[in-house]
Amino acid sequence: MKYIGKNLITALAITLPFQAASINLLKANTEFKNGQYDSAFSLYQEGAEVGSAHAYYQLGVMYSEGLGVKADPISSLIYFSLAADQKYHNAESVRDAMLAELDGEQLARVDELLGEFALRQHNEQQRYLPKIIEQNLDYKVTFNGSPALERKFFYDMTEIDSEIVFPVGVIVSRPAFLVVENDVATDGSVRHISKIQKTGYVNRYIDSYQLFPFAQPQFKGEPVEFVNRAYLGAATNDKFGLIEDLPRLYGETRKIVRTAKKSDTLEDQYEYAMSMVLFPWMEEQPHQAETLLKSLAVKGHPAAMYEYGLELYMEQKDIPEAIKWITEASKFGLARAEYRLGKLLMTSPWIEKDEKKALFWFESAMQKGHEAATLNAARIKITADNTSLRDIEGAMEYLELAEKSQHLNPEYFYLLALSYKDRPDRDFALAVKNLEQAIVMGNRTNWDTSEWEALLARMTRGKVTVTDYF
Template sequence: MTYTKNLFKHIILLLVFTCYSGWNHAEEFRDSTESEIREAQTLIENQAFDKAFRIFKKLAQRGDSHAEYNLGVMYFKGLGIPQNYEQALIWYQKAAFRKITEAKVQLAWMYAKGLGVRQDNQQAMSYYREAAIDGNIIAQSALAEMYASVQDDTKNAQQAFYWHQSAAQKGNAFSQYKLGQIYRTGDGTEINLLQAAYWFERAANQSNADAQFHLGMQYASGKGVIQNHQTAAFWLKKAADQGSEAAKIQLGMMAYAGIGMEKNLTEAFLVNQGEAQQGNPVAQYNLGLMYANGEGIQKNLESAIYWYEQSAKQGNTGAQYNLALLLMREDTINRSPARGIYWLEQAASSGNQLAQFNLGAIYANGEDTAQNYLLAYQWFALAEKNGHPTAGKFKEKIAKKLSKKELAIVSSTDHSPQKM
């Protein structure tokens, strides 16, 4: 089982808050010495951690569950004493045995990460489950993600849905976003785009950038909501302001097309330029397109080739195809038909029907390479199979140039064309 980076960040932030909220449990535990607990709280507020530690340790050794938990926090965070995960684990276990829910959450986190103990996801799930049943929304959200991390398992997907729903209904923004995703994809329940939009909006209103992005995309497409490009731009801007690369690119495309905002090619160029320089393949493709067409920037085919190639190397088939066409153009300064054919083959092998058709034409006519009717036939056949409207006609023309033996060989081929 694995967690996503975002989940780890989410849980860390919440657990730190939970730890500190533990200072305020004095009245909840009958065995606490109220005056001493209040004194320790004051010391914590004044950052006199060493004195607070001595008080909590004395009370913990008497069996005070509240003090046991807070002593675990101090060892875990290294407050007043050197950080010691093993000691934190011991005191959390004592507090958890006495039904302190926050201690169960911390223990689950430590087992999941292998802090002070051997990493054990099953034990982590056990503690998260106990805390989730107690009603702790952090545990419910984390438990849901652990269930979700088990791929291709319907039962676990349903459990993920159940626990995310429980946490979402109590206001947990991360689970609200994840619940929206579940309704969007149907992984754990039936697809319901109306519900997806509802939960995305609840999370978006709590500043969850991923939810803001997906809500914006739903408004842009009109799926689950009434299409509204201005509202789409509003939520995408919110997500972009929080660093969402996908939102920035989408806004750049909207500015390019004048959808949901005034058409602004300069803004579109700048947005895509920034993301392209960070290595985003979609932005690199868009930047190549704008350089090729002279939109938002002076036309520059060499710059277009550069950015198309950056995107093509990351597997963007549109970039591979456009790069190939530029490399084979007569007016390209550093024209390179060999490189052009290479990138056409890359795009064609990924299913791009236009690249497949063009390769068929190149080999049929012997343009910039040796004429090869066998390859031409195979590429035309593949383009036809993938829906190219005229590839079939060209395939039949090439068929007339092949012998029966050759035609039998190429007709039986069920993979990407290869030289014979």
């Protein structure tokens, strides 16, 4: 490190201009393991741009060993130092060993320049990361006055008493198992359902589940959106019910437990934690699943980061910690975490709304095939308050991508209507037709479509031209 001052300045100059397009550290890890260092290096750079400690560490390794890039001890020191600031793995000891090789003058210069670099990196990352509204942390979301959402259980039953009325649920005769995650809109309706785990024929559950709105989420008296997990069919069973209805699933679950007790791999431990999340009766001590997920999150397991953060968020136990871990999972490029972070940036009462940041995370998730992220990205491009983000042609491309998966979603037709209204070759007739379709479909699934109906009334009142409304 003889020419440390010159080399470090050069390293600082060449590192910052990179701009992330999407994040996929899971793919980067695969490429790295397969010796595809050039592509891995580029993907790790994207992760470094949003402040991923894992990406910093891997870039430190690659610069140290000359993998996919010319060996450069100064750049290696930079990235190990950034990883050490987040206490990642053994980055602190690696950094300290490298610093120990420097004399006093060099060490002072390194400390100064590393401080400058870390500050510049921090400032760059603010383009992507959420900012918490501190004054809102003392308040919680309520649901028609209740502190928590009612957990909805959808049961399997082989015999039906026609006199029994089930306020929430679907009754079917063949057992199946389904856990879903969904958005809860301001009107309490179920939006953007994604399957977390399933066994058997589950479409019947989803078709019925979306018909039953939740209590309306509110924050300080104002409507907000929230997130929910629901357990359907055999997912509601106790141990003995699961053995009777789905013995194979029970056997697989017990196998996961046995494996985890003999293994210390992060993946085996994560499977064990999630088994306890799905089946609380498996816990041998209170909060065992939550404790294990937190431990795995700290050790760098991206899915555990998301599950732990989401659990904290849904329970409103520690909002800053919840947002931190959902963000950390997003930095890995975990699509469901990226989608959730995008939604939080648009709707969470504890995070400053930022359409540009949300669009980045939605687009990163859609690159990995996340269907709801594609639709939400299109919405921003059509309706953004920040007019610099509006891009009707780009939104049209996204809607085309979403058509196959979202053709039963009322929101898809609403956005399609807006796109026909605003696109260069606007088509008023198709705008009206698709808006009417959105309203009909929304009413069937108990959505509040009053805003759409008001728009339709403005568009079809009296003598209409394309610019007569809004």
